[in-house]
Amino acid sequence: MDKFNALRVHNDNGQVEARLEQITPDMLSPGNVVIRAAYSCINYKDAMAVTGKGKVARRFPLVPGIDVAGTVLHSDDPRYQPGERVLVTGYGLGEGHDGGYSEQVRVNADWLIRIxxxxxxxxxxxxxxxxxxxxxALERLERAGTSPADGPVLITGATGGVGSLAIDIFSKAGYSVTALTGKPDQADYLRALGADEVLHTDQIEPSRRPLESGRWGAAVDSLGGDTLAWILASTKPWCNVASIGLAAGVQLPTTVMPFIIRGVSLIGIDSPLCPHDIRERVWQRLGQELKPRHLERIGGQEIGLDGIADACRKLMAREVTGRYIVKL
Ligand SMILES: NC(=O)c1ccc[n+]([C@@H]2O[C@H](COP(=O)([O-])OP(=O)(O)OC[C@H]3O[C@@H](n4cnc5c(N)ncnc54)[C@H](OP(=O)(O)O)[C@@H]3O)[C@@H](O)[C@H]2O)c1
Known part of the structure; x- marks a missing residue:
C-alpha cells in the first residue's frame, strides 16, 4: 500500500503532540475522493489544533489542516475526474476529519470546490x-447596505491572516481602511496592503461606555471581547460590524445601546458551515475582482510539513505577520 507523509496530532494522557509520520490511505478518514495535496496553510484554528489549545481536534490521532488545494487523484464520484484542480476549506476538515497536513487527503466530494x-x-x-x-464579510456587509461612502472600515487583528487579507480586499473594493494592530512596527506592511491609517491598540481605550463618538463606517473584527464591544460603541449610526474571530476572547461585554440608539447591526461570519453554492460564488469572485493584490507579501512564507509545529507556536505567541503556506 502507498505510504505518504502527514503531520498527525496525538493525545497521550492529555499531552497533545504533533508528529511527522508515514501513513497509508486506510489510515485516513473516509470519503469518496482522494486529493493529491499541493498546498495547505496555517489558520488560527490550525495553530490551536497543533499546539493543543482549545478543543479544535475532536478526535486523536488526527491530521490537522482546515484547508487544502491540489488535484484529484482518485474519485468514486462521477462529478470529479483525476487531474482536476480542487480545494476544500472547513466542513470539519482538520477538526473531526483528517485534514490538509498530508500528501494525500480523502474527503467527501460534496465538499470540493473547483479552483x-x-x-x-x-x-x-x-x-x-x-x-x-x-x-x-465584504459580501455580508455590502448586502446589509455598507458602502465606501459610509466612512472608514476598521479591521482588527490587522497583521493576522484574516486581517491582512481583509485590508487588501476592502481597499481594492474602494474602502478607506483603518488597521488596528498590536504590532506598531508593522505599520509599513499594513500600509503596503492598502491601509490608509494604522492604529496601535495602545491608542484606543476599550472603556465600557455604552456609546463613544461614532467613527467607523463598518468593521471587520477578528478579536471579540472588549475590542468588539468598543467597536460597537464607536460605530456610526446605521452602520454594520462583522464579527469573525475570538483571538482576544469569546465574551462580548456590550449593551443594547449601539443597536437601539444608533441602529448598528452586528453580523456573524461563519465559514466552516457556509453552504456550497455560496462558497462557489465567493471563490469565483476571489479569482476575479476580489483577488487580493498582495498575496505574495501576505502569504509568501512557505514551509514544509516539518515546519508546521514551530510556525503554529509562533502564531499562538502573536509573532507572525501575514500567513504561512504549507507546500506538500
Ligand atoms: N468565523 C470564521 O469562519 C473564521 C474564519 C477564519 C478565522 N476565524 C477566527 O478569526 C481570528 C483570526 O484568525 P487568523 O487565522 O487571521 O489568525 P492570526 O493569523 O493568528 O491573526 C490573529 C491576529 O489577531 C491579533 N491577536 C492575536 N491574539 C490576540 C490577543 N490575545 N489579543 C489581541 N489581539 C490578538 C494579532 O494581530 P495584531 O498583532 O496585528 O493585533 C494576530 O495577528 C481567529 O479567532 C480565528 O479563529 C474565524
Whole structure:
C-alpha cells in the first residue's frame, strides 16, 4: 500500500503532540475522493489544533489542516475526474476529519470546490479560509447596505491572516481602511496592503461606555471581547460590524445601546458551515475582482510539513505577520 507523509496530532494522557509520520490511505478518514495535496496553510484554528489549545481536534490521532488545494487523484464520484484542480476549506476538515497536513487527503466530494480560473493552487492557499472569510464579510456587509461612502472600515487583528487579507480586499473594493494592530512596527506592511491609517491598540481605550463618538463606517473584527464591544460603541449610526474571530476572547461585554440608539447591526461570519453554492460564488469572485493584490507579501512564507509545529507556536505567541503556506 502507498505510504505518504502527514503531520498527525496525538493525545497521550492529555499531552497533545504533533508528529511527522508515514501513513497509508486506510489510515485516513473516509470519503469518496482522494486529493493529491499541493498546498495547505496555517489558520488560527490550525495553530490551536497543533499546539493543543482549545478543543479544535475532536478526535486523536488526527491530521490537522482546515484547508487544502491540489488535484484529484482518485474519485468514486462521477462529478470529479483525476487531474482536476480542487480545494476544500472547513466542513470539519482538520477538526473531526483528517485534514490538509498530508500528501494525500480523502474527503467527501460534496465538499470540493473547483479552483477558479485566475488562481493557482498556491494562491488558493495563500487566500485559504482567512481570505474566504474576509471576502464573505465584504459580501455580508455590502448586502446589509455598507458602502465606501459610509466612512472608514476598521479591521482588527490587522497583521493576522484574516486581517491582512481583509485590508487588501476592502481597499481594492474602494474602502478607506483603518488597521488596528498590536504590532506598531508593522505599520509599513499594513500600509503596503492598502491601509490608509494604522492604529496601535495602545491608542484606543476599550472603556465600557455604552456609546463613544461614532467613527467607523463598518468593521471587520477578528478579536471579540472588549475590542468588539468598543467597536460597537464607536460605530456610526446605521452602520454594520462583522464579527469573525475570538483571538482576544469569546465574551462580548456590550449593551443594547449601539443597536437601539444608533441602529448598528452586528453580523456573524461563519465559514466552516457556509453552504456550497455560496462558497462557489465567493471563490469565483476571489479569482476575479476580489483577488487580493498582495498575496505574495501576505502569504509568501512557505514551509514544509516539518515546519508546521514551530510556525503554529509562533502564531499562538502573536509573532507572525501575514500567513504561512504549507507546500506538500
Ligand atoms: N468565523 C470564521 O469562519 C473564521 C474564519 C477564519 C478565522 N476565524 C477566527 O478569526 C481570528 C483570526 O484568525 P487568523 O487565522 O487571521 O489568525 P492570526 O493569523 O493568528 O491573526 C490573529 C491576529 O489577531 C491579533 N491577536 C492575536 N491574539 C490576540 C490577543 N490575545 N489579543 C489581541 N489581539 C490578538 C494579532 O494581530 P495584531 O498583532 O496585528 O493585533 C494576530 O495577528 C481567529 O479567532 C480565528 O479563529 C474565524
Amino acid at each position: 477558479p480560473e485566475g488562481l493557482s493552487e498556491r494562491e488558493a492557499m495563500q487566500i485559504g479560509t482567512a481570505g474566504f472569510t474576509a471576502a464573505r
